[in-house]
Amino acid sequence: MKPGNDTQISEFFLLGFSEGPELQPLIFGLFLSMYLITVFGNLLIILAISSDSHLHTPMYFFLANLSFVDICFTSTTVPKMLVNIQTQRKVITYAGCITQMYFFLLFAGLDNFLLAVMAYDRFMAICHPLHYAIIMKPTYCGLLVLVSWMVSTLNSLLQTSMLLRLSFCIEVEIPHFFCELNQMIQLACSDTFLNDMVMHFAAGLLGGASLAGILYSYYKIVSSIRGISSAQGKYKAFYTCASHLSVVSLFYCTVLGVYLSSAATQSSWSSATASGMYTVVTPMLNPFIYSLRNKDMKKALKRIIGVPVM
Template structure:
């Protein structure tokens, strides 16, 4: 549906004389030198494979172990799914372009890529907030945890997150579809980034930029405020625990999520700070790689290395898989 919708439109080249139509963008990527293409292909293919297998193993381990069928691991499995989808919207096209020695991406393909990238980026944001609330209830209201975080509420929180992510992404794409684009249709990135596309437009983008700032600010303020509030209450509750063992167990329970939150938001803010503080496309791309590729790749390792339940479930899953062959 989306490619068909986007393919009915073209990029209008607003130049002197007659107007012509251009049906594609060009993703400049990291380097135009041929000797750099093979190392880049190997690097990103390796990162993509590690991300796929890491997140897939987390999902399979949680699904195969009945002891992990709890709200915390339900949200974690959703986070792994979203991270897997996030890298799958950008890296395969980049790798394909390197193989065929092309930088082109069609107008329909670019808007489709941007649409799904925004969905999964928003979902990451929402899920991290929901997981912070889950940890807040578990630490601050342990006796009421099962009653509060019931399956209906967990499903509803994930459903609302998906609905909001779809809506936000659709709004941005519909706004972009009404823009005309100038002679320069080269995107200084390895994927179709919304902010870079807006910079290429010859049309008035004030409304688009307002929508970007509004949604980014709303998501950032609401999510970060909710996470900070949750962890403030969590820290206060942990300090009241009398035993050192109890404090350590509570800290371990929240430590993995806190690491993922710190990694995600520090890299996202790094992208915006880099984009506003410098005109270097290289620095902007490196910052984009950090949150669009590196963070989804590291998340499974952060949770598996710091979580005994996940490690045990992974061992059981791998041993069962090996014995069945």
């Protein structure tokens, strides 16, 4: 690739799963299946919550928002990848890349914030049960979601706006199946010091604050559960947190795995596989985690699909 101050570059090449052309039909079928499962699974969660009055509580309100965000999160990357595989073209336009990156950052940030908000909801329910109904009113829950949208939107606008100031080399190849911010900054030909500083500061501040809030919430939750005298009470309290704790562990472990693998290898296949774990696999598994471990969700889903509820 030739370096140059070419701000008028019109397209990028998404290498993605470029190894093994004979595997492309298998990859297409696999990701199409996972995408459809993600969309329909999360839509069922949203439909079940909206149609069952017993699920009109803060916990399920946040879950419905998480399911909606997961659908949008996956839809920012997978459809374009499927089109590229089907057409045997790895091209994405400059405008398309910036747009994809904006929405990817937006919904990734929302996933992060909503998981923290859900941990706070469980903290209030278990540690302050007498004040839960007073504090977690619909208006307050809506405000928490609104603030999450606002902060994530501002972060996405900042990151993408700063990317627009960079110039890129000719024939830029992105070793992912989508436009990932860190890779884009690394491929720029102009000075990226400010971009790196803002990216790492935002990741540390927003991601670190959310993770710290989750860890603190669960520290207090575990302390409260240990203070419950009956074994049945302990089980009931832990059961209400089990699904969320599973999703949190899956999300943060896969995100951490992506960046560890990116630092350890430059392989396009390895980077794309690691990224696929939290952009596709995690949103796909969330509906199963919440429905299989939740009796109320099971009953609501059975009503939707017409199965008699015992």
